[in-house]
Amino acid sequence: MRHAVLAGLLLVLPGPAVAQGNTADQLEQAARYHAALDVERELVLLRRIISPNSPFVVTHEQRVLAYKYLGAALVVLGQRDSGIVYFQAALERDPFVDLEPQKFTPAELAAFSDAKRLTFGLGIRAVAFDTIDPRTERLGFTVLTTHAADLRVELRSADAQAGVVLYQGITDGPRELRWDGLLADGHLAATGRYELLLSGVSQLTHRPDSARLYFSIQQDHAPLEDTLAALRPEDLLPEQHPAAMARTELFKGLGIAAAALVIPRTVANGQLHGGGRTFADGIAVTASVAGIGGFIFRQRHREIPANIAANAERRAQRAAANGAIRDRNQTRLAQARLIVAPAAGVGP
Amino acid sequence: MPRVSGPALAILVAVPALAAGQVSVQGGLLVGRAEHRVVDAGTLVAASGTLFGGALAVTMGERFQIHGEALGGPLTSAATPSLEDHDVAEAQISGGMKVRPWLILESGLSFRSFSNSLARQHWTTWRIGAETRVPLGFENVTAVLRGYWIPLVSVSGLSSPDVGLAAGVGVDWRGRRLDISARYTLERYDFAPSNGAQRLEELSTFRVRVGMWWPRTGRAKHSA
Incomplete structure (x- = not known):
């Protein structure tokens, strides 16, 4: 069998x-x-x-x-x-x-x-698998018109509306184009899918035509460092006193005033009929004023300057660390090589 | 085990703090009112007057402080001079240790003299107690509560009192260099009854102190 x-x-x-x-x-x-x-x-x-x-x-x-x-x-x-x-x-x-x-x-x-x-037709020769160092090498494309035409060649990310124009003008027959790996914003092309879009109008028949070539680019560079995560609420100190803080300040002041009033009435010997009650009353008034003043002050100023400064310092430290990481990553990205491969089209 | 005397202990504490640059010194002027009341043989004698003096405090690190102050003035019992009028002079030194941010344990010696043209009476007391500090709503405004037990009292011409207590309350404001404090203090001494009579004595004061810190810091510190 x-x-x-x-x-x-x-x-x-x-x-x-x-x-x-x-x-x-x-x-x-x-x-x-x-x-x-x-x-x-x-x-x-x-x-x-x-x-x-x-x-x-x-x-x-x-x-x-x-x-x-x-x-x-x-x-x-x-x-x-x-x-x-x-x-x-x-x-x-x-x-x-x-x-x-x-x-x-x-x-x-x-x-x-x-x-x-x-016959009016535009053509692009398929790109081959290649690796280039954009600092010293260029990626070559061969485009062609069957006869004289006004041609525009644009390279763009597959999900972008605009890209970098590699050529625009009158051409007849094949034309070699070279790309340095940079996009219109001056940055190195990121990893992703790209398209080379040819659009042209025949100078003989005035017929338009277009052609597309899809290819993928992968940046080859040293591994990038992760930036520090955003500070969570638990990583920061409270920057405001709770709303009940003002009442607490009032009660503290009144409590001290009460203590001042109680001392000459409890600690002092009653047979002496003294105890410096006038002195104690003065302190009680002072503490009450401080308590009321503290109540008003805390209602208007709930912020905690020391904590605000400490949090600002933590944020600044994180920003500085992330800045250094970004700089190191930029350096690595600047040394990236581009791995070019043909692609079937847009989408996974 | 060798015994360590008080001054030696203070030096042991102070030297490392000095080396670390954590010592601050506070000097201040005192002005206040005092009221001295005595009941002896059923007769109440009250005298009051204005006191002046000075204070010096040394803070070592975050925990220790040595505080000394001296003040004195006349205490009069009536608008017209009498035999009950007398002068008071007092010097005291105390040490404190912060055991919690809000609690300081203190102990100190006090030397006091009551004198008039006829006699002079010396008091020597040792007290132990605690001071709690409560921050109030404003920055650098602190309320102070104190309580002391005075177990050792030596009074010339009298036996030691059975009860010796002191309590105080006040408010401090601390600026970057200047600080101002107001204190009310009450000392109570109850002597043992003798021949059917009991001597009771108390001294209450209200003191305002204006002081300066060196070196200048923005941080509130324990002050006496």
């Missing part, structure tokens, strides 16, 4: 690989026919490849190549307009497609050039 399953897998798995290989073989064969000017056989092969009924898997690149050779073959056969149509089909699918002058005749090249004039 196990052998039967293995045998079945061996029969099934090579299928797509063989099919791909057949498409590639057929394209190679078509190219050889084209070089030998055996365009009739070439056309048979190429039409089989682009046919919806093709039994083989045809990749996007293979289809573009098939259109390119179809266009060239038709031009050789004298069907220039039809050839241009296929060239246009190739250009619409891949604006970077081109005819190598050493493989194609001047007539084919001229037809392809006409196709490029008739």
